Amino acid sequence: MSVTISGRELGSALFLGTGGLPSLALLEPVLAAADPGLVTVSVRRTSGLQEGGLLDLLRRSGVPLLPNTAGCTSAHEAVLTARLAREALDTPWVKLEVIGDEASLMPDALELLAAAETLVRDGFVVLPYTTDDPVLARRLEDAGCAAVMPLGSPIGSGLGVLNPHAIEAVVAAVSVPVVLDAGVGTASDAALAMELGCDAVLAATAITRADDPVTMARALRLGVEAGAAARAAGRIPRRTTARASSPTTGRIR
Amino acid sequence: MSPVTSIVLNGEPHDGAATVADLLERHLGTRDPRGVAVAVDAEVVPRALWPQRALADGSVVEIVTAVQGG
Numbered sequence: 001m002s003v004t005i006s007g008r009e010l011g012s013a014l015f016l017g018t019g020g021l022p023s024l025a026l027l028e029p030v031l032a033a034a035d036p037g038l039v040t041v042s043v044r045r046t047s048g049l050q051e052g053g054l055l056d057l058l059r060r061s062g063v064p065l066l067p068n069t070a071g072c073t074s075a076h077e078a079v080l081t082a083r084l085a086r087e088a089l090d091t092p093w094v095k096l097e098v099i100g101d102e103a104s105l106m107p108d109a110l111e112l113l114a115a116a117e118t119l120v121r122d123g124f125v126v127l128p129y130t131t132d133d134p135v136l137a138r139r140l141e142d143a144g145c146a147a148v149m150p151l152g153s154p155i156g157s158g159l160g161v162l163n164p165h166a167i168e169a170v171v172a173a174v175s176v177p178v179v180l181d182a183g184v185g186t187a188s189d190a191a192l193a194m195e196l197g198c199d200a201v202l203a204a205t206a207i208t209r210a211d212d213p214v215t216m217a218r219a220l221r222l223g224v225e226a227g228a229a230a231r232a233a234g235r236i237p238r239r240t241t242a243r244a245s246s247p248t249t250g251r252i253r
Numbered sequence: 254m255s256p257v258t259s260i261v262l263n264g265e266p267h268d269g270a271a272t273v274a275d276l277l278e279r280h281l282g283t284r285d286p287r288g289v290a291v292a293v294d295a296e297v298v299p300r301a302l303w304p305q306r307a308l309a310d311g312s313v314v315e316i317v318t319a320v321q322g323g
Contacts, residue, residue, distance in 0.1 A: 017323040018323075044318070046316055055287070080295055087299065089288065
C-alpha cells in the first residue's frame with residue numbers, strides 16, 4: 001500500500017515518528033516491523049556528535065527522512081528550523097509544526113499558514129500538521145503544501161480519531177494527500193483513518209510508547225493496510241434497522 | 254594577537270572563533286561534521302561556506318543535528 005506525495009512514490013502509507021522510543025536499539029526492529037514510507041526526525045541544538053547513531057541507522061535503512069519543526073511556536077522559528085533541517089539532512093521535505101498552545105499542542109493556524117507560504121516559496125515540500133478543519137486544509141493546499149496532516153486527537157493522547165466527520169470533510173476538501181497525524185493509539189485508529197479516506201497515517205508514540213513497540217509497529221502496518229482495503233472495497237451503508245441476510249422465502253412454518 | 258571575541262552559541266555565551274569551521278572543530282572535533290547544520294544570526298550557512306564564513310563579536314550561532322522526534 002503505497003502513497004505518492006509531491007510526485008514521489010513512498011513504499012508504505014504508514015509513516016513513523018521516532019519520538020519516544022526508550023532506546024535507539026529498538027529503532028531497527030521497529031523500522032523492520034513498520035516498514036514505513038517516511039520517518040520523522042526532529043532538529044535540536046547539539047554540543048557533540050553523540051546523536052550520530054540515529055542518522056547512520058536511518059540512512060542504512062534507506063527509508064526517506066521527514067524532518068519536522070516540532071516545538072516551534074512561530075513561523076519565524078519554524079522557517080529557520082526547516083532551513084537548518086534541509087541543510088543537515090539534505091532533504092527539502094518538512095513536516096511543518098507550529099504549536100500555538102503548550103497544553104493542547106494545537107497548531108497555530110495563522111503562523112502555520114504563514115510559515116507554509118514562506119517554505120513553499122523557498123522550494124520546500126511542505127507537509128503541515130494541522131487541525132481537522134477543512135477550511136484551513138484548503139488554505140494550506142492553496143499555499144502549495146504537498147499534503148495536509150490533520151490531527152485525529154491531541155499529540156500523544158492516544159484518543160484516536162475523535163471527529164471522523166471532520167476528517168472526512170478534510171479528505172473531501174483537498175486534492176492533495178491527507179495524512180492523519182497525532183492521536184493514533186492503536187491499530188483500529190489507523191484502520192479507521194484509512195477507511196475515512198486518508199492516504200496515510202503517521203504514528204509515533206502509539207508505537208514507541210507501547211509495551212511492545214515492535215509488535216505494535218506491525219499491528220499499525222496491518223491496520224493501515226486493512227483500512228485502505230476496506231475503503232477500496234466500499235463498505236455497506238449504515239442502517240438504523242436490521243436487514244436479513246438469509247432468504248426470507250421457504251422458511252419452515 | 255587576535256582580539257578576544259565572544260559569541261552566543263546555542264543560547265549560551267562562548268569564546269568566539271574566526272570562522273564557522275573553526276568553531277565546529279572546537280566544539281564537535283571536526284571542521285566538516287555530517288548531519289549538522291549551522292545558522293549565524295538566523296541565516297543558514299551552507300556547508301560549503303563553513304571554512305570562510307567569518308564570525309564577529311556577538312554573532313548568534315546555532316549548531317543543530319537530527320534527534321528522535323515525532
